[in-house]
Amino acid sequence: xxxxxxxxxxxxxxxxxxxxxxxxxxxxxxxxxxxxxxxxxxxxxxxxxxxxxxxxxxxxxxxxxxxxxxxxxxxxxxxxxxxxxxxxxxxxxxxxxxxxxxxxxxxxxxxxxxxxxxxxxxxxxxxxxxxxxxxxxxxxxxxxxxxxxxxxxxxxxxxxxxxxxxxxxxxxxxxxxxxxxxxxxxxxxxxxxxxxxxxxxxxxxxxxxxxxxxxxxxxxxxxxxxxxxxxxxxxxxxxxxxxxxxxxxxxxxxxxxxxxxxxxxxxxxxxxxxxxxxxxxxxxxxxxxxxxxxxxxxxxxxxxxxxxxxxxxxxxxxxxxxxxxxxxxxxxxxxxxxxxxxxxx
Amino acid sequence: xxxxxxxxxxxxxxxxxxxxxxxxxxxxxxxxxxxxxxxxxxxxxxxxxxxxxxxxxxxxxxxxxxxxxxxxxxxxxxxxxxxxxxxxxxxxxxxxxxxxxxxxxxxxxxxxxxxxxxxxxxxxxxxxxxxxxxxxxxxxxxxxxxxxxxxxxxxxxxxxxxxxxxxxxxxxxxxxxxxxxxxxxxxxxxxxxxxxxxxxxxxxxxxxxxxxxxxxxxxxxxxxxxxxxxxxxxxxxxxxxxxxxxxxxxxxxxxxxxxxxxxxxxxxxxxxxxxxxxxxxxxxxxxxxxxxxxxxxxxxxxxxxxxxxxxxxxxxxxxxxxxxxxxxxxxxxxxxxxxxxxxxxxxxxxxxxxxxxxxxxxxxxx
Ligand SMILES: NC(=O)c1ccc[n+]([C@@H]2O[C@H](COP(=O)([O-])OP(=O)(O)OC[C@H]3O[C@@H](n4cnc5c(N)ncnc54)[C@H](OP(=O)(O)O)[C@@H]3O)[C@@H](O)[C@H]2O)c1
Numbered sequence: 154x155x156x157x158x159x160x161x162x163x164x165x166x167x168x169x170x171x172x173x174x175x176x177x178x179x180x181x182x183x184x185x186x187x188x189x190x191x192x193x194x195x196x197x198x199x200x201x202x203x204x205x206x207x208x209x210x211x212x213x214x215x216x217x218x219x220x221x222x223x224x225x226x227x228x229x230x231x232x233x234x235x236x237x238x239x240x241x242x243x244x245x246x247x248x249x250x251x252x253x254x255x256x257x258x259x260x261x262x263x264x265x266x267x268x269x270x271x272x273x274x275x276x277x278x279x280x281x282x283x284x285x286x287x288x289x290x291x292x293x294x295x296x297x298x299x300x301x302x303x304x305x306x307x308x309x310x311x312x313x314x315x316x317x318x319x320x321x322x323x324x325x326x327x328x329x330x331x332x333x334x335x336x337x338x339x340x341x342x343x344x345x346x347x348x349x350x351x352x353x354x355x356x357x358x359x360x361x362x363x364x365x366x367x368x369x370x371x372x373x374x375x376x377x378x379x380x381x382x383x384x385x386x387x388x389x390x391x392x393x394x395x396x397x398x399x400x401x402x403x404x405x406x407x408x409x410x411x412x413x414x415x416x417x418x419x420x421x422x423x424x425x426x427x428x429x430x431x432x433x434x435x436x437x438x439x440x441x442x443x444x445x446x447x448x449x450x451x452x453x454x455x456x457x458x459x460x461x462x463x464x465x466x467x468x469x470x471x472x473x474x475x476x477x478x479x480x481x482x483x484x485x486x487x488x489x490x491x492x493x494x495x496x497x498x
Numbered sequence: 499x500x501x502x503x504x505x506x507x508x509x510x511x512x513x514x515x516x517x518x519x520x521x522x523x524x525x526x527x528x529x530x531x532x533x534x535x536x537x538x539x540x541x542x543x544x545x546x547x548x549x550x551x552x553x554x555x556x557x558x559x560x561x562x563x564x565x566x567x568x569x570x571x572x573x574x575x576x577x578x579x580x581x582x583x584x585x586x587x588x589x590x591x592x593x594x595x596x597x598x599x600x601x602x603x604x605x606x607x608x609x610x611x612x613x614x615x616x617x618x619x620x621x622x623x624x625x626x627x628x629x630x631x632x633x634x635x636x637x638x639x640x641x642x643x644x645x646x647x648x649x650x651x652x653x654x655x656x657x658x659x660x661x662x663x664x665x666x667x668x669x670x671x672x673x674x675x676x677x678x679x680x681x682x683x684x685x686x687x688x689x690x691x692x693x694x695x696x697x698x699x700x701x702x703x704x705x706x707x708x709x710x711x712x713x714x715x716x717x718x719x720x721x722x723x724x725x726x727x728x729x730x731x732x733x734x735x736x737x738x739x740x741x742x743x744x745x746x747x748x749x750x751x752x753x754x755x756x757x758x759x760x761x762x763x764x765x766x767x768x769x770x771x772x773x774x775x776x777x778x779x780x781x782x783x784x785x786x787x788x789x790x791x792x793x794x795x796x797x798x799x800x801x802x803x804x805x806x807x808x809x810x811x812x813x814x815x816x817x818x819x820x821x822x823x824x825x826x827x828x829x830x831x832x833x834x835x836x837x838x839x840x841x842x843x844x845x846x847x848x849x850x851x852x853x854x855x856x857x858x859x860x861x862x863x864x
Contacts, residue, residue: 182662217629217630218628221578221628361592363588364588
């Protein structure tokens with residue numbers, strides 16, 4: 154019989170992405186085991202109210218039951234709930250092999266993501282994160298800590314979710330990337346698409362996006378351009394030419410008037426919220442730009458994302474879904490499996 | 499496979515009694531069960547009304563589910579139900595009524611809320627139940643309002659989702675009537691949609707039995723409003739059931755049998771907890787012949803169909819003709835295709851009652 158290796162996961166943050174990942178693990182574990190010889194075992198789950206810890210791993214039924222709990226109610230799960238428990242307490246009870254960070258991206262002080270990720274790395278635990286903040290604010294520290302401890306860090310879910318832009322950029326070893334631009338935020342692209350196709354106001358389009366679970370109840374991170382700006386910073390870090398978040402020039406999408414949209418459509422163009430990074434000049438921006446209807450970006454609608462990478466050799470365009478619980482969770486799972494396979498216990 | 503019809507789900511109490519019954523009748527007998535659930539009684543109609551702008555209809559939906567959630571206790575449950583109801587209201591506010599995708603999204607809340615309540619009720623009954631999202635499992639084409647299930651895509655998901663749970667001894671509960679397109683938009687499956695879901699899930703999981711349970715006993719040999727001596731038909735075939743539904747028998751939708759014919763055959767029990775009709779691919783030899791009489795009104799005519807495998811054969815047709823002559827019943831047309839399990843007679847509407855009684859008592863029972 155083939156040897157199956159058990160890989161223990163601690164899942165920190167149990168919102169949209171955390172829950173999708175828990176479901177995915179519950180439901181795909183059999184397939185994963187057959188394909189990769191790895192059995193994923195979720196030994197801890199945490200939200201802002203506390204944690205659930207089960208040393209020998211939560212069963213599929215238990216994971217799905219957790220997904221039925223309302224927000225912040227993790228710790229009420231009997232008999233494994235621990236009210237108020239955070240990462241330290243979890244680690245004192247069970248040391249995971251991989252730490253998955255799915256807490257909110259906070260660009261003010263990076264918390265709780267920065268502390269959690271650094272704590273995990275310092276404890277010698279591999280990290281996979283969809284939280285962007287540690288890779289925006291403390292990229293160097295995170296990478297240094299990981300290499301010092303000889304552990305891996307996966308973060309491809311932070312940019313374009315299920316579409317492997319980070320992998321692609323990392324693979325362009327012989328090329329000189331000069332810059333890139335594109336649509337890096339699904340929520341705002343959905344809102345713009347609604348505004349253009351149905352000629353509705355920003356407020357109405359936002360409401361629909363919220364209803365469909367695409368926009369947050371507080372949409373500022375997306376609409377004011379923080380999220381795409383953060384992604385540009387991560388990309389700049391990956392390409393070794395760091396730009397600071399505060400230096401990214403941002404525009405506010407909520408200012409766009411439906412009359413301007415109407416005029417643009419009449420003259421054969423559409424507004425897109427374009428994130429651009431110029432590596433030669435070290436400049437980055439997120440701006441509302443009118444693009445002609447024939448442009449690739451004009452046909453990227455709804456929650457789709459697209460990026461055009463300019464290198465010294467050619468241009469590469471990559472299009473794909475850039476957000477959503479299941480998409481992001483799959484991308485996290487990819488990183489988890491890569492780490493799990495590379496690292497023999 | 500157990501499918502719980504909306505007519506059984508009228509209040510918090512009824513969710514509990516359904517849960518108890520599922521435990522007694524299936525789980526304690528050692529069956530591995532997957533449950534498909536409909537919306538609460540009357541909810542889908544009220545959601546359609548609220549899409550047309552009726553505030554009172556929306557009020558009734560909110561009232562029904564909140565009261566049931568309160569009855570079933572637990573703060574957490576109430577929070578979840580209220581959260582879904584809030585989303586429903588938001589959906590109605592956005593209200594592009596002409597947008598079929600949004601319309602299906604609104605309709606899907608009926609089943610979704612019902613599922614949350616049934617899972618809770620099953621826990622009360624001591625059953626390890628867990629809700630699965632039909633939108634993640636049941637994949638359909640993009641015909642909003644009347645979508646067709648894509649069996650292959652759905653099958654893969656079912657296996658991933660359901661098998662590990664069954665192995666652990668848990669009971670998955672899935673919403674009937676709803677699915678989603680490959681792009682993830684919510685779709686609904688049209689009339690009889692929940693039965694269709696149940697049949698598809700059962701066939702794809704290669705289940706032995708499908709129990710379609712409502713508050714009325716099985717398929718009747720005639721409409722009891724017209725025919726006092728009508729009784730439950732004990733057994734029939736898929737073909738007969740499809741034929742009956744085409745000629746006005748409302749209990750079943752022909753689509754229900756599509757996955758059962760195409761993918762895998764199951765024994766289908768249609769009825770209440772106590773009494774039901776067993777429908778199988780071919781009915782046993784003993785059971786050929788007329789099973790029931792049903793009708794459909796069209797203009798001033800009633801199309802009355804005698805349904806049963808073999809009834810269109812010559813002997814029976816001439817017997818029916820003789821009988822009608824003897825009873826002095828005028829008919830305006832008759833057709834019987836050899837390939838179909840029915841004889842259809844056209845009557846003026848005023849003689850419908852007499853025609854149904856005569857055919858029922860002398861041919862079905864005779
Ligand atoms: N959603 C997407 O499509 C997407 C795509 C790519 C990347 N991301 C990134 O992925 C991360 C998660 O996104 P999401 O949509 O799942 O967010 P979310 O729904 O807001 O979930 C965040 C989770 O983190 C928990 N949390 C907050 N503070 C915590 C703390 N101090 N300790 C432990 N847990 C804490 C929250 O707890 P409560 O439940 O108690 O509030 C919640 O469970 C974010 O950083 C986001 O930027 C998301």
